[in-house]
Amino acid sequence: MKTIVIVGSGMMGSALAFPARENGHRVRLVGTVLDRDIIETARRTNRHPKFDRDFPSGVEFYQFEELKQALEGASFVICGVSSFGVDWFGDAVLPQIPNEVPILSVTKGLQDLPDGTLLCYPDLWQAKLDKLGKSNELNAIGGPCTSYELVAHDQSLVAFCGRNLQTLAMMKAAMTTSYYHIMVTQDVIGIESAVALKNGYALGIALTIGENIRRSGNENEIHYNSQAAVFLQATREMDKLVAMQGGTANSFYTGIGDLYVTVYGGRTRKVGILLGEGLSIDEALERLQGVTLESLVVAGRVARALKKRAARGELNLADFPLLMHVDEIITDRKPVNIPWESFAK
Amino acid sequence: MKTIVIVGSGMMGSALAFPARENGHRVRLVGTVLDRDIIETARRTNRHPKFDRDFPSGVEFYQFEELKQALEGASFVICGVSSFGVDWFGDAVLPQIPNEVPILSVTKGLQDLPDGTLLCYPDLWQAKLDKLGKSNELNAIGGPCTSYELVAHDQSLVAFCGRNLQTLAMMKAAMTTSYYHIMVTQDVIGIESAVALKNGYALGIALTIGENIRRSGNENEIHYNSQAAVFLQATREMDKLVAMQGGTANSFYTGIGDLYVTVYGGRTRKVGILLGEGLSIDEALERLQGVTLESLVVAGRVARALKKRAARGELNLADFPLLMHVDEIITDRKPVNIPWESFAK
Numbered sequence: 001m002k003t004i005v006i007v008g009s010g011m012m013g014s015a016l017a018f019p020a021r022e023n024g025h026r027v028r029l030v031g032t033v034l035d036r037d038i039i040e041t042a043r044r045t046n047r048h049p050k051f052d053r054d055f056p057s058g059v060e061f062y063q064f065e066e067l068k069q070a071l072e073g074a075s076f077v078i079c080g081v082s083s084f085g086v087d088w089f090g091d092a093v094l095p096q097i098p099n100e101v102p103i104l105s106v107t108k109g110l111q112d113l114p115d116g117t118l119l120c121y122p123d124l125w126q127a128k129l130d131k132l133g134k135s136n137e138l139n140a141i142g143g144p145c146t147s148y149e150l151v152a153h154d155q156s157l158v159a160f161c162g163r164n165l166q167t168l169a170m171m172k173a174a175m176t177t178s179y180y181h182i183m184v185t186q187d188v189i190g191i192e193s194a195v196a197l198k199n200g201y202a203l204g205i206a207l208t209i210g211e212n213i214r215r216s217g218n219e220n221e222i223h224y225n226s227q228a229a230v231f232l233q234a235t236r237e238m239d240k241l242v243a244m245q246g247g248t249a250n251s252f253y254t255g256i257g258d259l260y261v262t263v264y265g266g267r268t269r270k271v272g273i274l275l276g277e278g279l280s281i282d283e284a285l286e287r288l289q290g291v292t293l294e295s296l297v298v299a300g301r302v303a304r305a306l307k308k309r310a311a312r313g314e315l316n317l318a319d320f321p322l323l324m325h326v327d328e329i330i331t332d333r334k335p336v337n338i339p340w341e342s343f344a345k
Numbered sequence: 346m347k348t349i350v351i352v353g354s355g356m357m358g359s360a361l362a363f364p365a366r367e368n369g370h371r372v373r374l375v376g377t378v379l380d381r382d383i384i385e386t387a388r389r390t391n392r393h394p395k396f397d398r399d400f401p402s403g404v405e406f407y408q409f410e411e412l413k414q415a416l417e418g419a420s421f422v423i424c425g426v427s428s429f430g431v432d433w434f435g436d437a438v439l440p441q442i443p444n445e446v447p448i449l450s451v452t453k454g455l456q457d458l459p460d461g462t463l464l465c466y467p468d469l470w471q472a473k474l475d476k477l478g479k480s481n482e483l484n485a486i487g488g489p490c491t492s493y494e495l496v497a498h499d500q501s502l503v504a505f506c507g508r509n510l511q512t513l514a515m516m517k518a519a520m521t522t523s524y525y526h527i528m529v530t531q532d533v534i535g536i537e538s539a540v541a542l543k544n545g546y547a548l549g550i551a552l553t554i555g556e557n558i559r560r561s562g563n564e565n566e567i568h569y570n571s572q573a574a575v576f577l578q579a580t581r582e583m584d585k586l587v588a589m590q591g592g593t594a595n596s597f598y599t600g601i602g603d604l605y606v607t608v609y610g611g612r613t614r615k616v617g618i619l620l621g622e623g624l625s626i627d628e629a630l631e632r633l634q635g636v637t638l639e640s641l642v643v644a645g646r647v648a649r650a651l652k653k654r655a656a657r658g659e660l661n662l663a664d665f666p667l668l669m670h671v672d673e674i675i676t677d678r679k680p681v682n683i684p685w686e687s688f689a690k
Contacts (some may be wrong), residue, residue, distance in 0.1 A: 257577025
């Protein structure tokens with residue numbers, strides 16, 4: 001039996017308690033400072049307020065002040081904070097994790113440097129660990145898996161990535177269930193890039209749904225040719241970008257699976273549809289107020305990085321007309337005007 | 346103004362009359378021997394019986410006996426027969442097409458030879474042309490485009506493939522509209538393989554929809570993790586297969602777009618859902634009687650070819666667990682049992 005400590009009781013962190021606990025491990029779910037109510041509710045009802053079924057019995061719930069106790073005897077720590085909590089995790093949690101305990105992060109995203117380098121979060125945390133003189137192994141989860149479907153025991157396929165294949169095998173053995181299937185790979189930058197890149201592209205595909213609603217005046221007449229056309233172009237651009245980041249083909253495929261699930265997965269889709277229907281980005285965000293829009297942030301960062309690299313002649317922005325258009329919409333506040341003919345070049 | 350002759354007035358052949366005629370060309374739609382009623386209806390109502398809107402005015406309709414007149418002055422001929430009409434087209438139509446007139450085929454499929462070679466239809470027709478001592482250029486259309494959405498002017502992106510870039514440019518100029526966007530490529534085998542290969546994979550993805558319906562007892566609770574997992578695996582297998590056929594990455598992307606639209610596009614989806622719900626292939630076909638199941642035929646052919654190549658040691662069937670399972674279901678009548686863990690290997 002392992003002791004698996006999950007830090008961050010948002011939907012994805014909490015969902016991972018299901019396979020972990022169902023496999024008979026000790027599971028400690030620790031809320032962040034923003035998760036106080038979730039942990040209180042979970043203690044009272046054994047259910048996450050956003051889920052429609054109970055946690056498997058025996059999951060232990062901790063408030064953030066109790067992190068130290070929660071970490072006692074940990075086999076590994078799962079980081080389930082949102083991408084807005086990445087620095088916080090590095091500053092408030094990493095220093096407390098005992099040196100020998102490996103980490104598995106489900107936080108998705110990329111951060112761009114002034115020179116156009118796109119770093120994944122394990123890279124950022126590695127820098128923090130180096131400063132702390134610590135040697136925890138950093139691993140990450142990527143791939144097509146929405147939390148509520150994982151909770152529903154829908155069949156899911158994800159990738160665990162990290163440097164050490166033995167550690168990955170240990171984590172895979174601990175987390176694999178009849179419905180949660182895990183590939184392992186050492187291609188950390190590839191997986192993390194692929195699953196972060198898909199955000200802007202999912203928005204791009206959703207634009208076509210909104211455009212069709214606007215054109216037909218009918219929410220039910222959903223057409224797929226236009227979605228498929230943008231999906232095709234997204235595939236082409238993502239393959240280039242993953243390779244550019246140094247990733248493998250398998251990581252690109254994982255990103256494509258993630259793109260597929262994200263087109264249907266809620267917030268990004270909703271923003272894209274509203275934009276396609278003719279709202280400006282500001283109007284769309286106003287309409288959807290309160291939703292976290294990590295996907296828009298990531299798309300903007302990737303576009304900013306590509307522009308810098310293009311300025312140095314390292315790539316041609318004309319190879320990325322879809323991402324550039326998504327960036328125009330969300331960064332420059334331009335109206336939707338999908339550059340169809342540029343996809344046929 | 347060009348004269349564009351479409352042979353085969355099924356849904357896709359007929360749909361191509363829309364961009365062609367809207368661009369001001371003379372368009373002659375010629376029914377096959379099975380299309381007599383469609384042509385009669387179209388003459389009377391200017392509408393295809395399966396479409397919900399009229400043909401653009403001025404499309405001319407011909408019965409098959411009038412093929413010779415229809416071909417007079419043709420700039421190019423579009424072959425719109427189903428894959429079951431491939432031999433018929435070669436025997437009954439090819440000999441009548443004047444030697445200098447190029448052909449553009451929208452028929453999708455592959456045919457396997459005893460040695461496991463997978464030929465595309467332009468290859469088959471080339472052999473017929475060689476026998477006839479004719480030199481018509483053979484081109485083909487692939488990519489994500491369903492006929493009824495093309496008719497609805499949904500934005501669509503397809504690839505025209507052929508040997509001669511000048512001919513492709515002529516056809517592209519003739520057919521491009523504000524909603525029909527055309528890539529051109531010389532990678533005929535890649536495009537034709539990619540768009541044929543997607544059939545079995547679309548069935549595989551649809552299986553998960555049926556499985557979820559069976560499991561949840563609820564047709565509305567459609568989950569996407571499992572669809573995305575199979576989509577991921579399909580991407581991986583299709584990339585390998587397209588490359589094995591000698592195709593390019595761009596053709597693979599086109600196949601992925603086609604896979605996306607096919608998951609939503611009707612017949613293949615329906616069969617997959619019924620199979621996933623627990624029906625045998627025979628029960629599913631009984632339930633859907635009358636539908637043409639080109640996709641099942643193609644998937645069976647590809648599997649048969651791969652097995653022969655594997656027997657010669659040219660490939661490892663373990664790299665294609667999804668296609669092999671689809672083949673088990675449709676060829677060996679086995680029940681659905683998606684090999685999830687083999688996707689995580």
